[in-house]
Amino acid sequence: MKKYNVAVMGATGVVGTCFLNILAEREFPIKNLKLLASERSKGKSLRFAGKLYPVEILTHDSFKDVDIVLASAGASRSLEFLPSAVKAGAICVDNSSAFRMDKDVPLVVPEVNPEKIKENKGIIANPNCSTIQMVVALWPIHKAAKIKRIVVTTFQSVSGAGQKKITELWEQSKIFLAKEKVTPIELPHQIAFNLIPQIDVFLDNGYTKEEMKMVNETRKIMGDDSIQVNATCVRVPVFFAHSESVNIETEKPISPKEAKALLSKAEGVTLIDDPEHGSYPMPIFAEGKDDTFVGRIRKDESVQNGLSMWVVADNIRKGAALNAIQIAERLIK
Ligand code: NAP
Ligand code: 3JN
Secondary structure, three states: OOOOOEEEOOOOHHHHHHHHHEEEEHHOOEEEEEEEOOOOHHEEEEOOOOEEEEEOOOOOOOOOOOOEEEEEOOHHHHHHHHHHHHHHOOEEEEOOOOOOOOOOOEEEOOOHHHHHHOOOOOEEEOOOOHHHHHHHHHHHHHHHHHHHHHHEEEEEEEEHHHHHHHHHHHHHHHHHHOOOOOOOOOOOOOOOOEEEEOOOOOOOOOHHHHHHHHHHHHHHHHHHOOOOEEEEEEOOOOOOEEEEEEEEEEEOOHHHHHHHHHOOOOOEEEEOOEHHOOOOHHHHHOOOOOOEEEEEEEOOOOOEEEEEEEEEEEEOHHHHHHHHHHHHHHHHO
């Protein structure tokens, strides 16, 4: 089997670490592995498949002989360095928002629009985590009944915002339980034992950037600009896995029973829907798993053709590293 030279940009971060775990788990055919991060990681080594690899400082010359770049070092690093990677002949799967809405860059969720991968000109964008799990759950329903409108509220774990926010929830929880004063450092407010209805910055229309990512990315991935999306994104004191309350209105009628039948055989979806026995998806169950979990499917009785559901996935796996590696796997196939 052909093997590839792979570079992981942002290898020391939450997503980068997950990239390394999943590459090893899925036995991605790697010839040489290059780990890239900032000056702060100078001298560090990371373990991959039982071997230690040095972390190198990211520069424009980092991409010589690299075939595939898996990028998760933030949007400004992607904007600055991925053009150099493409120039050096690499194909980049980018986890940041830098190129997602660029019309020349495919925005891909393999369960939904894998055919777009071949249109790449060197960069393929990985969507935002909240968008990915929602479209995985909604795509089979959209194909059957055409979704006209989506109203979504997210419950996003702190890991979505990086390592420092994971530490912040951990530290604040200890301080709060010790009945001492909590002082937020990384997040705009206390996150322990609280909810923050703000993810990323506010825009002129009153929505946050995260909310508008969900609107625009959903339309691009599902290839339908007519879908109306209204999102509210909330940070919750959970370490891993994002949850979403999703309400949809469809053009054609579709019953909860029909939706469950479609989702029970949909790629990348596990249906957990037995509320009478207390069975529905939850973050503690989704953490560390690959699938998107859907449950609480019920008719929206306030409109003619509507459904409500609850969608949970590991935001660092399916929401970031796994989705990108699934794209890379299809690329090399
Ligand atoms: P993180 O834990 O804070 O890690 C950030 C990583 O980026 C570290 O490896 C860091 O290296 C590296 N980095 C930062 N500045 C750099 C620079 N100037 N040059 C080279 N490397 C640099 O964050 P994370 O959670 O892994 O997320 C990283 C990025 O992935 C996010 O900014 C976002 O763009 C993307 N992401 C996407 C999703 C999604 O929804 N698809 C979800 C999460 C994250 P050092 O350790 O050396 O500082
Ligand atoms: O907060 C979350 O749960 C998801 C965050 C994603 C994120 C964090 C920092 C920068 C992104 C993203 O993927 O949209 C970015 C970015 O690349 O803009």
